[in-house]
Amino acid sequence: MKDTKPIPYSRQYIEKDEIQEITKVLKSDWITQGPKIREFEDALCSYTGARYAVAVSSGTAALHIACLAAEISGGSEVISSPITFAASSNCVLYCGGRPVFADIETDTANIDPIEIERHITGMTKAIIPVHFAGHPAALERINAVAKKNNLIVIEDAAHALGATYQDTKIGSCRYSDMTVFSFHPVKSITTGEGGAVLTNSKELYRKLLMLRNHGITKDGPWSTPEAAEVKGPWYYEQQFLGFNYRITDIQCAMGIIQMKRLDSFIRRRREIATEYNKVFSGLSWLELPRERNEINSAWHLYPVRVNKKAAPRYKRKKVFNQLRQKGLLVQVHYIPVYLHPYYESLGYRKGICPKAEDFYEREISIPLHPSMKNKDVRYVIETVKGI
Numbered sequence: 001m002k003d004t005k006p007i008p009y010s011r012q013y014i015e016k017d018e019i020q021e022i023t024k025v026l027k028s029d030w031i032t033q034g035p036k037i038r039e040f041e042d043a044l045c046s047y048t049g050a051r052y053a054v055a056v057s058s059g060t061a062a063l064h065i066a067c068l069a070a071e072i073s074g075g076s077e078v079i080s081s082p083i084t085f086a087a088s089s090n091c092v093l094y095c096g097g098r099p100v101f102a103d104i105e106t107d108t109a110n111i112d113p114i115e116i117e118r119h120i121t122g123m124t125k126a127i128i129p130v131h132f133a134g135h136p137a138a139l140e141r142i143n144a145v146a147k148k149n150n151l152i153v154i155e156d157a158a159h160a161l162g163a164t165y166q167d168t169k170i171g172s173c174r175y176s177d178m179t180v181f182s183f184h185p186v187k188s189i190t191t192g193e194g195g196a197v198l199t200n201s202k203e204l205y206r207k208l209l210m211l212r213n214h215g216i217t218k219d220g221p222w223s224t225p226e227a228a229e230v231k232g233p234w235y236y237e238q239q240f241l242g243f244n245y246r247i248t249d250i251q252c253a254m255g256i257i258q259m260k261r262l263d264s265f266i267r268r269r270r271e272i273a274t275e276y277n278k279v280f281s282g283l284s285w286l287e288l289p290r291e292r293n294e295i296n297s298a299w300h301l302y303p304v305r306v307n308k309k310a311a312p313r314y315k316r317k318k319v320f321n322q323l324r325q326k327g328l329l330v331q332v333h334y335i336p337v338y339l340h341p342y343y344e345s346l347g348y349r350k351g352i353c354p355k356a357e358d359f360y361e362r363e364i365s366i367p368l369h370p371s372m373k374n375k376d377v378r379y380v381i382e383t384v385k386g387i
């Protein structure tokens with residue numbers, strides 16, 4: 001057992017700047033619905049190149065309003081990846097739609113565009129590719145499939161803020177209608193809880209703003225001075241059913257500082273991943289994550305696979321337990337979503353996506369996060385090599 005604190009697979013990196021900025025907000029007039037929200041949204045837009053950003057209370061909320069803005073409803077089928085957190089497809093269920101799981105590509109564990117095409121029916125409305133572990137999915141090909149079949153693309157980029165695809169930042173929505181981020185503490189940046197939807201469409205932006213706030217708007221034909229005279233200056237309307245998915249100024253103050261540090265976070269993640277790639281490449285019982293040519297991964301995770309041909313002593317559970325015993329808080333990402341009992345109760349069964357199931361049987365996420373010191377990295381390396 002390690003004599004110091006265990007090393008988690010990921011965690012937040014917060015310094016005094018965040019604490020100072022949060023304190024300023026606490027002493028200000030606005031602790032929610034104030035100026036910090038727009039400032040944070042502007043920072044997301046200028047970093048990614050997207051025209052509009054709507055910051056909300058979580059990545060899950062962001063996925064939910066993105067699906068509603070895409071008009072997913074009863075009868076809609078939405079194709080997504082099984083190797084993800086349940087939120088990526090729960091959002092479809094929230095809207096009454098049916099998630100359809102397409103199998104993954106073996107090198108990246110991202111959804112396979114060929115498998116997407118195989119699952120398209122007359123009911124298909126959208127595709128939600130997930131950029132697993134921070135490595136963007138094959139967006140250009142996915143977008144081509146979507147265009148051909150008149151489908152909406154919502155990128156689940158919860159893992160991928162800071163990643164690039166063909167030299168454009170994830171979040172630019174170059175190959176999608178909307179991109180969703182999460183700011184949970186294990187992600188590229190954090191606001192405690194938080195998320196955002198980015199888009200280049202003014203129409204979607206308007207809907208997203210209202211969905212975040214009960215379906216209410218203050219802007220409308222009544223906001224001209226003459227009309228306001230009639231309706232009254234307080235007037236607002238609820239035009240459809242929305243939610244309270246607002247994020248606070250306290251959180252956004254933290255997010256603004258984190259955005260300034262994002263590139264340094266990603267550089268550190270990349271440095272550690274490069275080191276792991278180098279030293280682990282000699283271990284025959286391990287398969288390492290790959291980064292494709294047109295990609296710079298955000299390295300949200302370092303997902304290794306235990307080699308199938310390795311001796312029985314390298315079975316995943318044994319390796320996992322040994323690493324945990326030695327103080328590495330490794331994790332498994334992910335149980336294919338449709339294998340959860342709730343999804344089974346909806347009729348999904350084992351065998352839908354064999355490559356995803358094989359991936360799940362063998363995956364372990366090794367600690368990788370920007371607050372790791374060099375001595376932590378060395379400890380991880382020695383521990384894994386010592387298995």
Ligand SMILES: Cc1ncc(COP(=O)(O)O)c(C=O)c1O
Pocket residue numbers: 058059060061084085087088130156158159182183184193194195
């Ligand atoms: C791929 C993916 N999508 C969506 C989410 C949901 O984000 P949040 O936890 O901010 O609601 C997560 C969270 O872990 C995730 O990993």
